Amino acid sequence: MSPGVHRAFAFAEDLLRLNAVCPYYTMFPLDFPFEQMASHGSTTRVLDPFCGRGTTLFAARALGIPSVGIDINPVAVAIARAKVTRVSAGAVVGLAKRILRDDPPSAVPEGEFWQLCYESETLREIATVRAALLNLHTPTAAMLRAIMLGILHGPRNKRVPSYLSNQMPRTYASKPGYAVKFWKARALQPLRIDTLDVIERRAARLLETQPPSPGGKVYLGDAVSVLNSLRPTFDLVVTSPPYYGMRTYLPDQWLRSWFVGGAPEVPYGSAGQIARQPSQAAFVAALAKVWRATALRCHRRARLAVRFGALPSARTDPTRLLLDSLDEAASGWVVIDVRPAGTSPYRARQAEQFVKVGTAVGEVDVVAEMR
């Protein structure tokens, strides 16, 4: 990939920065949806029934294609909504300023974790923005929410701060007990970080250049229930279901879950998560239901492109599980291609030499066509 240009299309990288507004577990790279869209002629609307942070939706937006995403995790939905939203950095900063100036300071969560994770004034600002956003549903609020999720925790850097927390990973939130031990062992006290400053810098970086939005919608809920209530139809579906046995979407994102309205503690449930099945057969049956519901919303010749893998601990054959689920769906999806992830036949040969093949065990790309 040449610097400054995206592999499948000649996009300047700064045009695509918004895609990185917040990391999300098991997100796939933009290349996968880009390649599917590049090779699937005239796509009028794209669907991702397990949209996560909205990578498919953002790729569609960059190409001027409307999209629909569904996810059962409120954190995923909050990030994905920003991907289909176009607002200026000035509007986002203006909203944050107004909240911090005019809203009453909100109550903050109590306990040692919170005292060590955030400096008290910074925590007050975060809680105030959180409380305001719980009742705001405008595009500007959606963008501010996603930006807050992206800056909520991450490493401390020596110069200008990029994150609001004490030292933490940015991809997932450490569990409170572990984090407290870590900070105490290293005498790491949280620093006063000006929330508005960080929002301002991040918004400017992400939103200065962004693709126009051709329209997109993200639904919070179970893929099958939402699909059954949808009216639009699709000719391309690009998605990645949770890998079998994957239960940590909520616990690993517990601080972000709190920010979007959850309790200030680690949620150990995984309600509605499709990977939470008692057996591989039940998982295959649950996935089959999604492919069936998807088929009902797709045209003839529509394409379904699925990236799938396995957790190293799960002892499963992801290709078998996925093919079985398509078979069990018996809904018109005919498999036309199966190959290791990231080895698309549509990619320029030269670029292929630089591709790192999927990181999770045995990741595979399966493409099916509606017949």
Ligand SMILES: C[S@@+](CC[C@H](N)C(=O)[O-])C[C@H]1O[C@@H](n2cnc3c(N)ncnc32)[C@H](O)[C@@H]1O
């Ligand atoms: C592998 S991730 C998708 C990541 C996405 N491709 C991205 O780039 O961010 C799978 C997603 O499926 C969601 N999910 C799990 N069960 C679901 C269900 N029953 N209905 C809708 N979404 C579900 C999870 O919350 C998770 O965000």
